[in-house]
Amino acid sequence: MRGSRGGRERDPGVEEILRGRRGEGPISRKAPGPVAWFDVRSMTTGHLAFSIHRITGIGIVFYLYLHLAVLSMLLGGEDAWSGFLELATTPLFLGLDVILVFGLLVHGLNGTRLALVGSGFVADHQKALFWSGMAFGAILLLYAALHVFTAGD
């Protein structure tokens, strides 16, 4: 769908986000079901952002409960926590931490874009906002990964 404002053609992705605000749920509905999240045929920036937002969101909710379960080990006392720390500082687990930071950055930065565009701000620059956010996120991710793997050395 194409719209216009001030004589300029509006990006179809913007219409999608604004329509999503009016639609059911807090985030734009792209398709009838989650299968569409992985449908890469003719994937636009808006569709890519939508799919990534959904997938990272589910991952972060899963992590929220995993985090609560891990922190519950603290109730077992110092020995239980020290045992967990030995496991959590192995390269495999540190790598999973970096994946978590990746998910948080992508979800947070794209969520910021959705909030701005859905509120009517910078609606005509939503693609540029997405890619600049991802570029900024990549820099932060690199810094975080370096910190996670080198802290305490």
Next chain:
Amino acid sequence: MAVRSRPDGAGRSRSWRWTALTGVALLLLVTIHMVAHHFVVEEIGGLRTYRQVLDYIATPVIFVIEGVFLVVVTVHAMLGLRSVLLDLGMSDRRRRLLDRALVALGIVTVVYGFVLIGVLASRA
């Protein structure tokens, strides 16, 4: 707590607004949480020892910040889950059940989280 599913525009817009508001708050709270937990600690992986965790959570201002973080992240997570699950397509009856289930899950999560950090703070 009963939650009425509102298919009207006002209800949908309210859901979007709360997701956006909690999302913006989380930008600040997650940054504080991540930096305080993982970027000011010198041990590898930025992970605290048992004693460090207890001392940290027992600090009153940190306890309040972590408590607010717990509530805001849970509200945002439940609204997000709702949105994802609604993508599956549901009848009004199932939607109402979903709303109640998510409110219950959110309350259980917040209560358990507060019990957890409360017990840990009391051990410091």
